[in-house]
Amino acid sequence: MPADLAVIGLGPLGLPLAQAAVSAGIPTLGYRTGNESGSLSPAELRRMLSGGFRPATNPAELGRVRTAVICAPTPRGADGGLDLSQVEAAARTLAGQMRPHTTVILESPAHPGTTEEFLLPLLEKGSGLLAGRDFHLAYSPSRVDPGNREITPANTPKVIGGLTPACTESAAAFYGRLTDKVVRARGLREAETVQLLETNYRHVNIALVNEMAVLCHDLGVDLWDVVRCAETKPYGFQAFRPGPGIGGHGFPQDLAGHAGCGLRMVELAEQVNGRMPRYVVQRAAALLNEHGKSARGARVLLLGVTYKADLADLQGTPAEEIAVRLTGLGASVSYHDPYVPAWSVRDRPVPRADCLYEAVADADLTILLQQHRTYDLQGLSVKAQLLLDTRGATPTGAAHRL
DSSP states (O other): OOOSEEEEOOSTTHHHHHHHHHHTTOOEEEEOOSOOOOOOOHHHHHHHHHHTEEEEOOGGGGGGOSEEEEOOOOOBOTTSSBOOHHHHHHHHHHHTTOOTTOEEEEOSOOOTTHIIIIIHHHHHHHHOOOBTTTBEEEEOOOOOOTTOSSOOGGGSOEEEEESSHHHHHHHHHHHTTTOSOEEEOSSHHHHHHHHHHHHHHHHHHHHHHHHHHHHHHHHTOOHHHHHHHHTTOSSSOOOOOOOSOOOSSOOOOOOTTTTSSOOHHHHHHHHHHHHHHHHHHHHHHHHHHHTTOOSTTOEEEEEOOSSSTTOOOOTTOTHHHHHHHHHHTTOEEEEEOTTOSOOEETTEEOOBOSSHHHHHHHOSEEEEOOOOTTOOHHHHHHHOSSEEESSSOSOTTSSEEO
16 A cells, blocks of 8 residues: 655654554555664554554655655754754655655754755755755644643644745645644744744743752742742743753754854753752752761662653653762662663663662662652652652652752
């Protein structure tokens, strides 16, 4: 059966798109660009295969689709900017097979101008076709919230900006099959900048509440109660909560090296969030000291080492730096995470606690880094000698909160 859609890049952006397309009845071809971290359970893969999904390894198959969406990862490069090498590889592969009237959409995180200045020349040179005349070209920022069962592609509005009005409409016609609402941007750069704003908004607001957490601790104020009360305001406030750091696949972009002018607030937010693992370790050492124990030789158990609750994803997790710093203080570090059967930090395996409650009772200090649903926090707080809760997830008074 021929495919209508090719999703190029089956990582954390491409797999959800492919799943949504198959659920909408769109025959979909999936093409990997490299060692993407996305994965499917056997049951999920069976459902997708029965619904019209087909993994592909032959680039020639990319030339038989009407729509191709590039979801290649753009990790942080050595210069701190986005590494577009996998987008480039995907574009070259697609261009060699592309036929007239194809709609090409970029969903990978990209600086404003990337689609027109970087992707377009690659596609035109490799295909011999002209964008806006022979094929449609558009950008749509990916809006994926991993692990969130309430937010789905169907109920998430999709922003689209095309090279030409016709390009925008062609992309809108495709996404209209997946979502209840399509939002048309004025053009490519506007759509790309939507992604920039949405990503930076998250990081800046997390940085603000992380700074508030440090301040409130110094003042003896319960930040979690402050946030609880503040979020009752029906306008002008959106609640964010602090944590041990920030991880995931989307990172702040200040454009200093790209556009020649930086976003100062974004740069500062990255500094604030980047200091949180060190702050957690400082709080941990202080707690041990207050209870007559030294960090050197202390048994420290880390609970939840993924970057987000209820996900088996370690991308950018602050747990790694926390483990390194604790080990540097001489602590004996172990971990428990129902989603992570084995964990290595800087090529050194970290011991995994098999019996959770025994490990909590045995540890001099337990640090809750991620509140997975499977954790009985009330029960754990009773068992723990000392519990540092970086997520404000334990009952009031049951633990030392960040």
